[in-house]
Amino acid sequence: MTDHCCAPERPQGAPQPSRRPATIPVDGRHLIEQAELPGGTFTMGDQHGDGLPADGETPLHQVTLSPYSIDVTSVTNADFARFVDATGYRTDAEMFGFSAVFHLVVQAKPSQIMSNADGTPWWLGVRGADWRHPAGPLSDLDGLDDHPATHISWTDARTYCRWAKRRLPTEAEWEYAARGGIEGARYPWGDDLDLDDWGCNIWQGAFPKINTEEDGWLTTAPVRSYQPNGYGLWQPVGNVWEWCADWFDPRYYQAAPGQDPAGPPGGRARVLRGGSYLCHDSYCNRYRNAARSSNTPDSSMGNAGFRTVSAR
DSSP states (O other): OOOOOOOOOOOTTOOOOOOOOEEOOSSTTOOOOEEEEOOEEEEESOSSSOSOGGGOOOSOEEEEEOOEEEESSOOBHHHHHHHHHHHOOOOHHHHHTEEEEEGGGOOSOGGGEEEEETTEEEEEEEETOBTTBTTOTTOOOTTOTTSBOOSOOHHHHHHHHHHHTEEOOOHHHHHHHHHTTOTTOSBTTBSSOOTTTTOOOOOOEETTTEEOOTTSOSSOOOTTOSOOOTTSOSOSSSSSEEEEEEEOOTTGGGSOOSBSOOOOSOOSSEEEESOOTTOOTTTOOOOSTTOOEEEOTTOOBTTEEOOOEEOO
């Protein structure tokens, strides 16, 4: 398990994207509203010098995408429960018998708490933690139906997509949708982290011990919290990391194709986008449109989920 901690007004002269009407997928299995995107060309990557070299957010490059639709929210606990009820699926966390839980929210007996992850003492391996028990075996989903499903591995997310006749977004599709039609912006709403006007669910306080919870949430928030971006997407940054289809390679942008890039042909880890409720600029400034991270496909943690796009 690797480190996954890890928002403001539109810049002057920025285009004002019109909100596209949301639709519901035809197949009744997947009930999340869709933002219908006609495709287009945008500049992909970090235009502000915010990213770490190891994350590979540069060089900037032009990308043209074909039309697609994307979930306006992350897949919720209620959505994922419908999938599990229909299929009997067991997630990687359930198969392995443990998952990563943030140290301040653990609900487990001492005997169920494993050692912390190397280099990230705020993550604890907890036996019995999974999507139904996000803080550990003594927790449940009471009151969390409209929160994002977490402790979902890339493999779990892909399996849901196959059932729903959907797929995971490429990271180019994810970034284009997250930008909401504002070219080059740092966040889905502009360049400044104006939490009073826009808001996003990130860490507030002294990470990793004190969260002032000024935004009202220590961990996940309901998926329709704050304001949607110009394309109608709720919380593409903050709240939970979101899995993308691509293998991760920090050098990929150096030779990425300009039309519908799908990532490297192979690798060890899959791309994660958007940051989470644990992101804080003191160590994880990744709640940005261009920010990239990764983890192995079978890894799960309490701050990672997914959204889906239309199948090709």
